[in-house]
Every structure is written in C-alpha cells, then in structure tokens.
Amino acid sequence: MLGLAGILVGLALLIGLAYRGWSVLLLAPLAALVAAAFASEPLLAHWTQTFMGSASRFLMQFFPIFLLGALFGKLMEDTGSVSAIAEAMTRTLGPRRAVMAVVVAGAIVTYGGVSLFVAFFVLAPMAEALFRAADIPRRLMPAAIALGTSTFTMSALPGTPAIQNAIPMPFFGTTPFAAPGLGIVASLVMLAFGLGWLAFAEARARRRGEGFGPGLMADVEGAAADATVRERATVAQGFDPIEAPRGDRAVAGPPTAVAFAPLVVVVVVNLVMSLVVLPRLDTAFLAEPRWGETSLAAVGGVWSVVVALAAAIVTVLVLNPKRLATPRASIDAGVNASVLPAVSVASLVGFGAVVAALPAFEVVRDWVLSIEGGPLVSLAVSTNILAALTGSASGGMTIALDALGAVYLGLAAVQGIDPALLHRVAVIGAGTLDSLPHNGAVVTLLAVCGTTHREGYLDIVMVAVVGAIVALAAVIGLGTLFGSF
Incomplete structure (x- = not known):
C-alpha cells in the first residue's frame, strides 16, 4: 500500500506543480524519485538507469519528428504559406461560413504537418476577423480552432504526421495509415459532432442577441512570451512558443498553389514511403547488433514521416527562394523550437517508466487489464487516464504503451486483433481527456484567442473531448464487430 501511495503522491506532485507553471524537466524526475522513495527503491539507479534510459529511448525514436515538424511549421509560417492558406479559406467560404472556414483551414495545415502552435499563431487573427464580421461570439473561436487542429487531424485521419500518430508505430509495428477506414469514420464523427455543436452554440447565441462582443484582441505575441503558457504548452504540442516571433518573415505570402504544395508533398510522400518504398527495401541488416537488433516494422513508420517532412521542407525552400x-x-528558430517540447515529453515518459518499474504498479496493471470489454476498451481507458493526468496525449500514450504495449500486443495475437486497430484506438484514446483545463494546448489556445476558461472552455470540451469520445466508441464498436479496415 505504501508503494501505491507513493505513485499517487508522485502524480499529485507532478500535476499540481506543472499546472502552476513549474518546469516538467525538474518535476518529472522529482516526482519519480518521490514514488521510488515510498517503495524503498534505489533512487539514483532509478534516475540514471530507469528514468534516463526510457527518456533517451523516446528521444532516439521520435526526436527526428519533433525536429523536422517544428522546422517545417516555422518555414511555412515565415514564408507566409500558412497565412496564404488561411486567406484562401477566408475568400472561399467568407464570413457567412466563418466557423467552417476556420475549421477547414486548421485541418488543412495540421494534416499537412504544420505544428499546432504555428497553426494557432496564424488562425487566431483569421478567426477574429471572420467572427467579428459575422458577429459570432468570440468565445467560440477557441473551439472552432481546436476542432480543426486538435481532433481528427491529430488522432484519426489516416497518415497524419502528428507525433501522436507516430508513437504507437514502434510498439505495434504499424504505419501512419493504420486502420484507414476506421480512421476516416472517426474523423467524420468528430467533424460532424463538432460542427453540429458549434452551429447549435452559434444559433443559441443569436437567439440571445449575443454578438462578437468587446473582449480582448487575439494576442499571439503575448501568449508566446508568457512563461506559464510556455511551460504548459511544451508538453502538449511540438513547438516551443517562445520561438514563434523569431525568424525572418516574408513581407508577402506565396500564391495559394505554392502555399498548398508542401502540404501535398507531406501526404503523398508519407503514403508512398509507407505503402510502396519501404516494403520493397531489403532491411534484413536492421537485425544486426550495430543497428540495435530491430526491424522495419519497428522503425518504418517513423522513417516514412521523417522522409515526408524532409521532402516538404525542401519543397518550401525551393518554392520560396526570395x-x-x-x-x-x-x-x-524552427529547430530550436523542437528541443524543449521533445525533452519535456521525454521527461514525462521517464516518470512513467519509473512508476511502471515499481512493484506496486502491478496492482495498477492488473486493474487496467481487468476492465471489462476486452483489450480495446482497456487500452482506451489506460491512454485516456494517463493523457488526462499528464495533460499530454503524446506523453500519456507513451507511458501507457511503454508499460503495457507488449501485453496488449500479446493479447491481440491471442484474440486475433489486428495491431492496426490497437494503434488507432490508442491514438484516439489519448486525444480525448488530454484536453482538460490544465492541458498546455488548451491554455495556449485560450491565451492566443484572448478568452478565459470560463468563457471558452465548455465549447472546447464539447468539440475536443465529447466528440472524440463518441468517435472512440464508434471505432471500438466497429473494430470489435468487423475488425480493422
């Protein structure tokens, strides 16, 4: 019981101080050592061997995606490409379809690989202009942006280069396009539910005579410079906000076709690498000790995303030489923006590794695996809980899969469950309760839009939490009945 109490105290320390803006880089090892101390485990060994070993493995696997993703997002922003896409959506849909314009613009840029904070940075002023012209309440801006950037393009749409979609690949030997049919179904559920809620909220506001209102101006510069926002944001998305204002921005953006081209490159190259190029390569050499005795199934998904982002970066630079x-x-600025988020999430993963190594964790593991409904429900619950506790979809999912991924894969083999289905359930599950009030992306988005939790959080819950849970239930139900497709 003392060991279990230590785990709970460590979690409480991590969550409480992180919510107050303390750095996860310090809190994660401190909380891990507190948990280990309650269990009378060797502290220094857990710090240098367990904690750092797991954190370094996470960086080894995923830092290339953080690095290239942040760099691509920064180049897309500074060349004016993201703004050009947002302006194209504004021209096409206009104030009469203000909500749809914001959602579609957010979905396009994030599915194309643009970092979340970069999308926030550009979309907030666009949303403010459209919502003001349409006289839609400002408080709905964060929910509209969240629906387009932080739901289906992060966790469900097949091939998304989001780090969350990459994390299950080494554990389950899957690709970014795992369970594509179920991913499309989940995406449609999230989109339809979110748009339906926003339409309902807008209509209710009009009946009440509520318009755009005064409020604060969208303050992207202020949010980027806010130290507390920065600490919370870096565990929830892959771009350090402090780097957003830095760099050399273009005076005028590119033509719309040029702006869209790198996003198309990301999707096409990712697809070709995953389904055509890598399966045809002779990768038997990966089994040698010098390459870590691994396999293409363990690294191929990450390779596909890395090559796609690298190709897109080259495309941006070639198409925007002046x-x-x-x-x-x-x-x-782009490469620097990747470091703190990657190390912060790795620290959360290190904390989870220490907790999973403690004898008391067996109680937690047995409880999770005993949840009725089978491995899919159990996996969904575990990723949900850990994402909620850490305020990070990527951190929570990695902790869950580090501790239980091999167990779920074994259960799937026994029960005939496609690992691709495990992949999709894990990613969607992590992208539900991660959007609690302390989530860094939520805090950042509200700050950028000039709204408060009291004003805008309920609508975020509906589009980013409730809609995602409905989609998750649909995927589990369909997957149970028909398998992966």
Missing part, C-alpha cells in the same frame, strides 16, 4: 531574406534565422 521570401526569406535570411533563411538561417527561420531555420534556427
């Missing part, structure tokens, strides 16, 4: 007066400034 829009960046000093490309190095934007490149430096």
Whole structure:
C-alpha cells in the first residue's frame, strides 16, 4: 500500500506543480524519485538507469519528428504559406461560413504537418476577423480552432504526421495509415459532432442577441512570451512558443498553389514511403547488433514521416527562394523550437517508466487489464487516464504503451486483433481527456484567442473531448464487430 501511495503522491506532485507553471524537466524526475522513495527503491539507479534510459529511448525514436515538424511549421509560417492558406479559406467560404472556414483551414495545415502552435499563431487573427464580421461570439473561436487542429487531424485521419500518430508505430509495428477506414469514420464523427455543436452554440447565441462582443484582441505575441503558457504548452504540442516571433518573415505570402504544395508533398510522400518504398527495401541488416537488433516494422513508420517532412521542407525552400531574406534565422528558430517540447515529453515518459518499474504498479496493471470489454476498451481507458493526468496525449500514450504495449500486443495475437486497430484506438484514446483545463494546448489556445476558461472552455470540451469520445466508441464498436479496415 505504501508503494501505491507513493505513485499517487508522485502524480499529485507532478500535476499540481506543472499546472502552476513549474518546469516538467525538474518535476518529472522529482516526482519519480518521490514514488521510488515510498517503495524503498534505489533512487539514483532509478534516475540514471530507469528514468534516463526510457527518456533517451523516446528521444532516439521520435526526436527526428519533433525536429523536422517544428522546422517545417516555422518555414511555412515565415514564408507566409500558412497565412496564404488561411486567406484562401477566408475568400472561399467568407464570413457567412466563418466557423467552417476556420475549421477547414486548421485541418488543412495540421494534416499537412504544420505544428499546432504555428497553426494557432496564424488562425487566431483569421478567426477574429471572420467572427467579428459575422458577429459570432468570440468565445467560440477557441473551439472552432481546436476542432480543426486538435481532433481528427491529430488522432484519426489516416497518415497524419502528428507525433501522436507516430508513437504507437514502434510498439505495434504499424504505419501512419493504420486502420484507414476506421480512421476516416472517426474523423467524420468528430467533424460532424463538432460542427453540429458549434452551429447549435452559434444559433443559441443569436437567439440571445449575443454578438462578437468587446473582449480582448487575439494576442499571439503575448501568449508566446508568457512563461506559464510556455511551460504548459511544451508538453502538449511540438513547438516551443517562445520561438514563434523569431525568424525572418516574408513581407508577402506565396500564391495559394505554392502555399498548398508542401502540404501535398507531406501526404503523398508519407503514403508512398509507407505503402510502396519501404516494403520493397531489403532491411534484413536492421537485425544486426550495430543497428540495435530491430526491424522495419519497428522503425518504418517513423522513417516514412521523417522522409515526408524532409521532402516538404525542401519543397518550401525551393518554392520560396526570395521570401526569406535570411533563411538561417527561420531555420534556427524552427529547430530550436523542437528541443524543449521533445525533452519535456521525454521527461514525462521517464516518470512513467519509473512508476511502471515499481512493484506496486502491478496492482495498477492488473486493474487496467481487468476492465471489462476486452483489450480495446482497456487500452482506451489506460491512454485516456494517463493523457488526462499528464495533460499530454503524446506523453500519456507513451507511458501507457511503454508499460503495457507488449501485453496488449500479446493479447491481440491471442484474440486475433489486428495491431492496426490497437494503434488507432490508442491514438484516439489519448486525444480525448488530454484536453482538460490544465492541458498546455488548451491554455495556449485560450491565451492566443484572448478568452478565459470560463468563457471558452465548455465549447472546447464539447468539440475536443465529447466528440472524440463518441468517435472512440464508434471505432471500438466497429473494430470489435468487423475488425480493422
């Protein structure tokens, strides 16, 4: 019982101080050592061997995606490409379809690989202009942006280069396009539910005579400079906000076709690498000790995303040779923006590894695996809970899969469950309760839009939590009946 109490105290310490803006880089090892101390386990060994071993493995597997994802997002922003796409949606849909314009613009840029905070940075002013013109309450802006950027394009749409979609791949030997049919179904459920809620909320506001209102101006610069926002944001998305204002921005953006081209490259190259190129390569050499005795199934998914992002970065630079007066400034800001988020999430993973190594964790593991409904329900619950506790979909999912991924894979083999189905359930599950009030992306989004939790959080819950849970239930139900498709 003392060991279990230590786990709970460590979690409470991590969550409580992280919510107050303390750095996870310090809190995660401290909380892990507290949990280990309650269990009378060797503290230094857990820090240097268990904690750092797991954190370093996470960085080894996923830092290339953090690095290239942040760099791609920064280049897309500084060349004016993200703004050009947002303006194209504004022209096409206009104020009469303001909500749809914001959602579609957010979905396009994030599915194309643009980092979440970069999308926030550009979409908030766009949403403010559209919502003001349409006289839609400001408080609905964060929910509209969240629906387009932080739901189906993060966890459900097949091939999304989001780090959340990459994390299950080494555990289950899957690709970014795992369970594509179920992913599309989940995406449609999230989109339909979210748009339906926003339409309902807008209509109710009009009946009440509630318009855009005064409020604060969208403050992307202020949010980027806020230390508390930064600490919370870096465990929830892959871009350090402090780097957003840095770099050399183009005076005028590119034509719409040029702006869209790198996003198309991401999707197409990712698909070709996953389904055509990598399966045809002779990768038997990966089994040798010098390559870590691994396999293509364990690394192929990450390779596909890395090559896709690298190709898109080259495309941005080739198509915009004169829009960046000093490309190095934007490149430096982009690569620097990847470091703190990657290390912060790795620290959460290290904390989870220490907890999973404690004898008392067997009680937690047995409880999770005993949940009625089978492995799919159990996996969904475990990723949900850990994402909620950490405020991070990527961190919570990695902790769950580090501790139980092999167990779920074994159960799937016995019960004839396709690992691709496990992949999709894990990703969607992690993208539900992660959007609690302390989530860094939520805090950042509200700050960028100039709204408070009291004003805008309920609508975020409906589109990012409730809609995602409905989609998760649909995927589990369909997967149980028909398997992966």
